[in-house]
Amino acid sequence: MTNWLVTGATGLLGGNAALQLSSAHEVTGVSRSAPGKSPVPFIATDISQRAGRSGLIERSGARAVFHSAAISSIEQCADEPELAWKLNVEASADLAAQAHIVGAAFVYISTDAVFDGARGSYTEQDRPSPATEYGRTKLAGERAVLNANPNALVARVNFYGWSPNGHRSLAEFFYTRLARGEMTNGFTDTIVSTLYVGRLVAAIERLVDVRAKGIVNVVSSESTSKFDFGRRLATVFRFDPELVQPALSTDHLAVKRGSRLDLDTTLVTKLLGYAPAGQQEGIAELATDFTAGRTQAVSAFTPEKEA
């Protein structure tokens, strides 16, 4: 049993991490506003402010930190770059340094958006080339974290799942519209190796167990277009797959992003001793978890102000 501190625990990834890790570990969540009836203890603090994060890791008694708090919206980073740099870079580096001092494991959640998406199949050795302000802050965050804490794990991820507020992920985007019988666009020109969040959290837990450090791609071993993902999800949940229609992201998105953002999984497969789930396996688990009540369990992490 480890004592985990999960930052961003009201978000899509952090909420799932706090929920899942709390089945075997002590977990404390961090966000600016805590859920009303959280299943785990929470520290409500603004970590973009130095005073809000000062001594946070030592005070929490954490032996491992799952740092997922970030400005994660490409649009918000473009609109509020100063805040994005404060949180995604400065706060991340400071927390990584705090973890280093107390000897706690530290996981910085990064992104496939450190690449421009011109080529795809990126390995950990490929040179990053972010095309958005979001990607630039996350790349600078990676470098600042590793400078402050050479033992840190930098996990480059892309994921989907059930989120506390019910509308954060690609899966929820399709599920909500398909359940209403609505036609919806699926981008054929965006390729990702998105991984079910339950598998992502389990992989990170194991990587910390085996003391993995440095940059590791933690994504699905199979890439997919967002269009194929939507069609597959429709089939698994027994909706009409024809409701998902092919579309081009370039016709619809205000801030342009990369097209081929899939990542190579050779290293993570070696470190884990197994390959992260493929697309069919991941969506099947999304459905199994839905039936088992994961949406309600995760919704307990919705901040009180939004509940």
Ligand SMILES: NC(=O)c1ccc[n+]([C@@H]2O[C@H](COP(=O)([O-])OP(=O)(O)OC[C@H]3O[C@@H](n4cnc5c(N)ncnc54)[C@H](OP(=O)(O)O)[C@@H]3O)[C@@H](O)[C@H]2O)c1
């Ligand atoms: N979503 C994706 O598909 C995706 C893909 C690749 C990588 N990532 C990375 O994965 C991580 C998690 O993403 P996500 O989509 O789960 O994020 P999210 O749903 O947007 O959640 C962000 C979390 O950060 C917290 N937060 C924001 N500002 C804060 C502050 N100043 N102080 C304390 N907490 C703060 C938020 O809580 P409050 O607002 O209540 O404070 C929330 O809990 C991020 O590092 C992101 O860059 C995401």
